[in-house]
Amino acid sequence: MGLTSGMGLDFAAAYDALNADDHDYRFYAGLADEVGAGRVLDLGCGTGTLARLLASRGRTAVGIDPDPEMLRVARGKPGAEQVDWRLGRSDLADDDSADFAVMAGHVAQVFRTGEEESTRDVLAFRDAAELVRSVEEAGFAVERRYGFWDRSPLTDGSREIVLVVR
Ligand SMILES: C[S@@+](CC[C@H](N)C(=O)[O-])C[C@H]1O[C@@H](n2cnc3c(N)ncnc32)[C@H](O)[C@@H]1O
Known part of the structure; x- marks a missing residue:
């Protein structure tokens, strides 16, 4: 989504430092253990921390993200070779390829209704009923x-x- 442009900040490189809290990653990893997930899909995987964590437990993992800079950071991390990284959106997920799928880190907030791309960082705050x-x-x-x-x-x-x- 082009967050690196126009902000004077290398967002992808700074992302992990800006989001050091791992409550949610531990939640998803626990849930994956609980349901016995074997093949996971991380849609909007960003810098790939969660995808790598899930893959490190012996699972097949696919990480999809439309931002090449986020994927560049993800691919450079230890253990990155255990994840199948794909540049794009949900249409790159193979049918029936996962028994556990996540959109972590508020990915649902960056989905937009149209195909327009923008350098503005727009978040949608939906309430529970709408979600x-x-x-x-x-x-x-x-x-x-x-x-x-x-x-x-x-x-x-x-x-x-x-x-x-x-
Ligand atoms: C706030 S980051 C979250 C990254 C990661 N899931 C995490 O938990 O750290 C949101 C991510 O959603 C990605 N994204 C934006 N639009 C998307 C779309 N249509 N499909 C999939 N991912 C998208 C962005 O590129 C960005 O990496």
């Missing part, structure tokens, strides 16, 4: 709703909206 509606419209069933990575219940005051869908 549930959009994943159900995409054919998923919502199994669990959490309000944070510690699996606390989702309430109106929750810091996060975490949906586990099938």
Whole structure:
């Protein structure tokens, strides 16, 4: 999404330092263990921290991202060779290629309704009902709703909206 341009900041290189918290990565890794995931898809994998973590546990992992700079950083990390990195969007995911798929780090907020690309960083703050509606419209069933990575219940005051869908 071109976040490196126009901001005077190498966003991809700085991303990991700016997002040092790993609550969410540990949540996803625990969930993958719990459901016995063998083939994982990290859509919007960014700099690839989660994809590498999931792959390091003996899983097949695909990481997809449309930003070449983010993938460049991901590919340069230790263990990167264990992940199948793909530059693009969800259409690059093979049918039935994963039994566990994630959009971590608020990827859903950077999806836009049209195909227009912009250097402005626009985030969509959907409420829980709207998020549930959009994943159900995409054919998923919502199994669990959490309000944070510690699996606390989702309430109106929750810091996060975490949906586990099938
Ligand atoms: C905030 S970063 C999150 C990166 C990573 N998932 C994480 O947890 O650190 C959002 C990522 O979504 C990617 N992205 C933007 N539009 C996308 C799209 N249509 N499909 C997949 N990924 C997209 C961006 O390139 C960026 O790497």
